[in-house]
Amino acid sequence: MKIGVLTGGGDCPGLNPVIRATVRTAHHYGYQVMGIENGWKGLVENTARPLDLGAVSGIIHRGGTILGTSRTNPYGDPAKLEKLKSHFKSLGLDALIVIGGEDTLGVAAKLYKDGFKVVGVPKTIDNDLSGTDFTFGFDTAVNIAMEAIDRLHSTAESHHRIMVVEVMGRHAGWIALHSGIAGGADLILIPEIPIRINEVLDVIQRRQRRGKQFSIVVVAEGAKFEGSEVLVGKKLDDFGHSRLGGIGELLAQKIEESTKCETRVTVLGHIQRGGSATAYDRVLGTRFGSKAVELVRAGQFGQMVALKGTEIVSVAIEVAVGKLKTVDPSFYEMAKVFFG
Secondary structure, eight states: OEEEEEEOSSOOTTHHHHHHHHHHHHHHTTOEEEEETTTHHHHHHTOEEEOOGGGGTTOTTOOSOTTOOOOOOGGGOHHHHHHHHHHHHHTTOSEEEEEEOHHHHHHHHHHHHTTOOEEEEEBOTTOOBTTOSOOBTHHHHHHHHHHHHHHHHHHHHHHTOEEEEEEOOSSOOHHHHHHHHHTTOSEEEOTTSOBOHHHHHHHHHHHHHTTOOOEEEEEETTOOBSSOOOEEEEEEOTTSOEEEOOHHHHHHHHHHHHHOOOEEEEEOGGGGGSSOOOHHHHHHHHHHHHHHHHHHHHTOTTEEEEEETTEEEEEEHHHHHHSBOOOOHHHHHHHHTTOO
């Protein structure tokens, strides 16, 4: 049997552990593995290479993906789609393991409907894919953000400043909420709930009345005031997504104008998804990669591996990408007890 594997969308800590586990598990059963380079773009352009044990030796600790990635959407161009399907067949693939987030797996779901044997692996640091309790990469991103918040506490307190920390999270505030709680942030703002500047100021002013002359505000990049998201330009990617950025700066300006307190911004950006994965993400990625091969072996196509409790299970890819997993309001209400 010949199995293809690709990684699509943004890079993410834990991708290489998934690739390694896929190759090693496939090798255990005597299967061949073809690495498709640069996501769906690799199948469109027919760029692939064999992956043996030597190819994945020593990569478990490495960040990024040895296969490269892209945000190519073959279903946005009939010519690209035709090439992709042709190359799937010419490479002699019996199955394809697709490692990606909502957009990449959305393509996988459509390809499965078109009669191709596909298995999905959920990948997003935002942790916003339905069907799985956690995605690999999320734990790493949260720990990086938490460490940054920890470090900003000392400089904020020393200079009596308000520090705004902008973290990733386009539609869901999981990173902001987890890192903010763990880092002892004084206020956490997420995409699910519009920012009300009066409430922000109230938290800061309550702290000031208690003698606290500094505050740490964590805000997800997709958070917004009543109205639209804050964007960097108007250019869209292949999946119709605009580039987010600037909510931290805008929020800081409003806070400083109202409080007259010096307010600084730290945008963590790509730092959150670069570098080595945590132990948790390496193990989760390994379990996901191994389970993906088992699904191929069992002929369970159109499925995505998922974490439920402590068990690795499978769910339909279509279900996983059908609806984003956003922060439960009750979780956010619990966090609000610690604001201020």
